[in-house]
Amino acid sequence: MTLAEERIDRLTALAREATITGEYDRSREYVRLARRVSERNRCGLPRELKRFTCDDCDVYLRPGRNARVRLADGHVVVRCSCGATKRYPYD
Structure with missing residues (x-):
């Protein structure tokens, strides 16, 4: 793991x-x-x-706190409190 990847992991945790x-x-x-x-x-x-x-407001999303997570046909829908929506398929 490179130094940059370690720093990204630490920033994610913060x-x-x-x-x-x-x-x-x-x-x-x-x-x-x-x-x-x-x-x-x-x-x-x-x-x-x-x-x-969130791609729009750059905040880290926490389901139940500032994000709503729903399951739809084959994908997950995450809506930020700013109104931005993100979708990705099941893993």
């Missing part, structure tokens, strides 16, 4: 913790920083960060 405590602005900064590290080092984002962050 974003999750910030969302749990209700500090959404701090969570947004951690997510933005993780995305920037990923772009600069040409390594992909982990699946957890892709699926549990």
